[in-house]
Amino acid sequence: MSNTHGHSGHDDAHDISKAVKTYLFIFGALMVGTxxxxxxxxxxxxxxxxxxxxxxxxxxxxxxxVAGYFMHLISERKxxxxxxxxxxxxxxxxxxxxxxxxxxxxxxHYIQNVP
Amino acid sequence: xxxxxxxxxxxxxxxxxxxVGIWLFLASEVMLFGxxxxxxxxxxxxxxxxxWPHGLLNIPLGTLNTLVLIASSMTVIMAWASLKMNRFGNxxxxxxxxxxxxxxxxxxxxxxxxxxxxxxxxxxxxxxVLDGHLISQDKESVTLHLAEAKxxxxxxxxxxEKKEEAAGLKPAATHAEAAAEGEHHAPVTVPRSEIKxxxxxxxxHNTYMAIYFTLTGLHALHVIGGALVMAFFWGPxxxxxxxxxxxxxxxxxxxxxxxxxxxLVWIFLFPVLYLL
Numbered sequence: 412m413s414n415t416h417g418h419s420g421h422d423d424a425h426d427i428s429k430a431v432k433t434y435l436f437i438f439g440a441l442m443v444g445t446x447x448x449x450x451x452x453x454x455x456x457x458x459x460x461x462x463x464x465x466x467x468x469x470x471x472x473x474x475x476x477v478a479g480y481f482m483h484l485i486s487e488r489k490x491x492x493x494x495x496x497x498x499x500x501x502x503x504x505x506x507x508x509x510x511x512x513x514x515x516x517x518x519x520h521y522i523q524n525v526p
Numbered sequence: 527x528x529x530x531x532x533x534x535x536x537x538x539x540x541x542x543x544x545x546v547g548i549w550l551f552l553a554s555e556v557m558l559f560g561x562x563x564x565x566x567x568x569x570x571x572x573x574x575x576x577x578w579p580h581g582l583l584n585i586p587l588g589t590l591n592t593l594v595l596i597a598s599s600m601t602v603i604m605a606w607a608s609l610k611m612n613r614f615g616n617x618x619x620x621x622x623x624x625x626x627x628x629x630x631x632x633x634x635x636x637x638x639x640x641x642x643x644x645x646x647x648x649x650x651x652x653x654x655v656l657d658g659h660l661i662s663q664d665k666e667s668v669t670l671h672l673a674e675a676k677x678x679x680x681x682x683x684x685x686x687e688k689k690e691e692a693a694g695l696k697p698a699a700t701h702a703e704a705a706a707e708g709e710h711h712a713p714v715t716v717p718r719s720e721i722k723x724x725x726x727x728x729x730x731h732n733t734y735m736a737i738y739f740t741l742t743g744l745h746a747l748h749v750i751g752g753a754l755v756m757a758f759f760w761g762p763x764x765x766x767x768x769x770x771x772x773x774x775x776x777x778x779x780x781x782x783x784x785x786x787x788x789x790l791v792w793i794f795l796f797p798v799l800y801l802l
Contacts, residue, residue, distance in 0.1 A: 423610055424610065424611045427607045427610040428607075428611060430607065431604070434600065434603055434604070434607070435600075438596065438597075438599075438600040441599075442596060445589065445592050445593055445596065445796075448796070448797055448801065449585065449589050449801065452797070452801035452802070459802075466797035466798075466802055467794075469797075470793050470796075470797050473793045474790050474793050474794065477599060477789055477790050478790060481603050481786045481789075482783055482786045482787075488539065488540045489540070490546060491541070491545075491549050494546075494553050495549070495553065497553070498553040498556050498557070501557060502556055502557065505557070505564055506560070506564065508564075509564040509567050509568060512568070513568070513571055513572075
């Protein structure tokens, strides 16, 4: 929901009515994406990892549409990008630690194997 | 005393304060749900082969709830857009629809929870395992409607049987037949004297149910909290529109950002818990 200060009320209303068309398109894409997610989960790809990758890929596209268009992240202020950049850094670190801890050579396994 | 920067943006951030506040809050929420997703990954990867249940949840209901939440994301942004276009009447309609969607989501979720709390696993003294929904019980016996087989490729019944076999337990014949045929079966009454263990599919049943209830429960609390705020803005809080329309519009924007985040979390929860 972008900051529209600096526009006149008329321009604001005009911009918003244009944006509504985009919202409707995104809404349709999200609905279709949900149906595709469910249908794809029933397709036997042979390897469960492929099913997981496909489901997470579709979910990521849907998340991008919600964050980018409904939350207006594609046209936000630098301050918001700064906050989200820091969040993404720590989130990535958290996921890295999660995956790293499952490696056979990780510290957790070392501690567990100490006699 | 006037609170500064509720309408006009600060020069340093370029934003009104509530917007910076909500994004900082959402950043903390990302880490909260991130930690729970991390726990999910560790629990799932750490589970014994074949022990992680699949297909225990109702996919049609989960899909319906996803569609309801996406619809609410649309109505909440339309509520904000209506205010931007100076159409207060339309705002009332869209905001009201958002609250209705939120209530629908919670009602559907409560049906799913009720289903899990009435779904029992009974281990008999001879090692036979019965799995189904509780119909009735008294001091003498328990009557179950044996589990309906799931058509999903990762059917729960099959997975559960693998776990039971690994534990040296015998799946009941009717249970196995149900898995193969996908049919409803007549109720089965079990005398309590024959029951070794009886437990429903609450969060205590296994790690999958524990993480399912934790993740969806926390998400449901967010839905309820968001619905209360939006209901306030739809009702008594909307008086502000008459005196401070821009400030009210900003309030709707901020509550909308929170609501989209709730939708965003569900977009990942749905496939992870219901489909994978």
